[in-house]
Amino acid sequence: MRVLRRILAVLLVLVVVGAVLGYRQYRPLLRTGTGYAAHNACAVELVAGRKDPGADLPPNPLVPYLTGYVDEAGGSSTSAVAWILAKQKAWYTPGYGCTVASEQPQDQRRATKVEPEGNPFEGAEVPRADKALSRAMARAFGDDLTNAAKRRLGTRAVVVVQDGKLVAERYADGFTPGTPQLGWSMAKSATNLLVGRYVLDRGLDLGEDHLRPEWTDGRADITVDQLLRMTSGLRWDETYSLGTPITEMLYDAPDMAKYVASQPLAHRPGSYQQYSSGSTNLVCSWLSSLADTPDRDFPRTELFAPLGLSSAVWETDAAGTPVCSSYLWATPRDWAVLGQLALQDGVWEGKRLLPEGWMQRSTTAEPVDRSEEKGYAAGWWVNRQADGSLVTPLLPADAYWMSGHDGQRVYVVPSQRLVVVRMGFSPEVDPADLRTDELVQDVVNATGS
Missing domain, CATH: 3.40.710.10 (DD-peptidase/beta-lactamase superfamily)
Structure with a gap:
């Protein structure tokens, strides 16, 4: 029994070490997936004002394994594999959209306000197309x-x-x-x-x-x-x-x-x-x-x-x-x-x-x-x-x-x-x-x- 326990302990250590080494090897790859998911969720909801990032932007192959959420009040989105692995965060800033970063971007001044003056299509009525254009x-x-x-x-x-x-x-x-x-x-x-x-x-x-x-x-x-x-x-x-x-x-x-x-x-x-x-x-x-x-x-x-x-x-x-x-x-x-x-x-x-x-x-x-x-x-x-x-x-x-x-x-x-x-x-x-x-x-x- 004592020998069996030692064998199991060694196997457990090997599994843990293998998992850690495997994660280290694949972590950069996983981060591209979680960064993509965090950015898309943030941008679709906080820039475009829509609610379904998965249907609005191209699919992510890690979707079955991803977990995350959008914090609209805090202006951010978080994505990870199984809640804790390769976690990435995207931060929203008015005028500048969403940025994937470990910390919230800091800027000394707000985005320059852009007025619609000079834009001939801003606020224009929807044109009535003729039959051929329709x-x-x-x-x-x-x-x-x-x-x-x-x-x-x-x-x-x-x-x-x-x-x-x-x-x-x-x-x-x-x-x-x-x-x-x-x-x-x-x-x-x-x-x-x-x-x-x-x-x-x-x-x-x-x-x-x-x-x-x-x-x-x-x-x-x-x-x-x-x-x-x-x-x-x-x-x-x-x-x-x-x-x-x-x-x-x-x-x-x-x-x-x-x-x-x-x-x-x-x-x-x-x-x-x-x-x-x-x-x-x-x-x-x-x-x-x-x-x-x-x-x-x-x-x-x-x-x-x-x-x-x-x-x-x-x-x-x-x-x-x-x-x-x-x-x-x-x-x-x-x-x-x-x-x-x-x-x-x-x-x-x-x-x-x-x-x-x-x-x-x-x-x-x-x-x-x-x-x-x-x-x-x-x-x-x-x-x-x-x-x-x-x-x-x-x-x-x-x-x-x-x-x-x-x-x-x-x-x-x-x-x-x-x-x-x-x-x-x-x-x-x-x-x-x-x-x-x-x-x-x-x-x-x-x-x-």
Whole structure:
């Protein structure tokens, strides 16, 4: 009996040691899952004002094992595996949204208040679309599909602007013109506009290099333009799975830009185009270092305020830097404003906000030795590729667009004087079946331009 007890004791010790070592090994991976859950719950409820994070944002593979809660009074959300493991917390700050951090972010000043003046779509009446535009929106919402297929398509909003005027819009049940929606990677296009503001006001050079003090090797040659065009050459993996660089950056790195900057070179800068959310966060870290206002406030002063984007919230990391790759919330109408600014080449209410010709440069795809992307320019996707061929014949040749996870789109078609916004939640739908390009084609046909 005494021998049996010793054997059981040894086995128990081995199990405990194995569990501890296993947890240590998988803790970083688990933290990306709990950080994702904490952030989503916080943002969906406290930024968007909705109550079901699980149904509003892409699924989390750890969901069966996660526990957590949202403390609306305290402005935070907590998530863990089985209540205690890999616990992460997201903190809400008015104007800045939700930040995953071990402690509540501190800021010496409140977010700059953004008034809606100058925003032509704020408070505008819902336009009465003609039959052709109504049919275009009906197709985009999947009215011709079964109820199950329509839910999978997941369209939540369509806004159409022509000649600077709202001509059509429609929303899914539970969403209104005042509901902020997450644009995911559409924030990269907005980052391009922020850079343009700094180039105009401060004469910054897109060819500037030596962007990080710790880059004393070949990374010192990386330029701002290469970061915008995803040709930095930094090693990266944009796969959205637990423990990959993109999820580690977004959900377990207090200083996202520092995490990205630590990646080694995989290619000579400027020679290889690979989609990288990390590159955009490096751009905004660079902008933050130049800002006159506290780091996380400059998008509000430089971009939101001049356009009257009172709904816009650009969330930040724990270092106080806007997460420019992914976390810009705004109403579909305010997303349309950003598209209209681009269409007008940066002129708003008679004032130039971007350098003349900025959008022509930003939406011109440049040749590189090798590219993984079809039609990526400087923060914008374009229909005309560097070799002159078109990405899709469904769209006019001069079309360009913002693109975000799960079918977020803002299309700009200069030849048709059009801006078309589509927002949705479509995790089960192949991008080719989202009907977003078809929506623009239908709108072009409907407007008769």
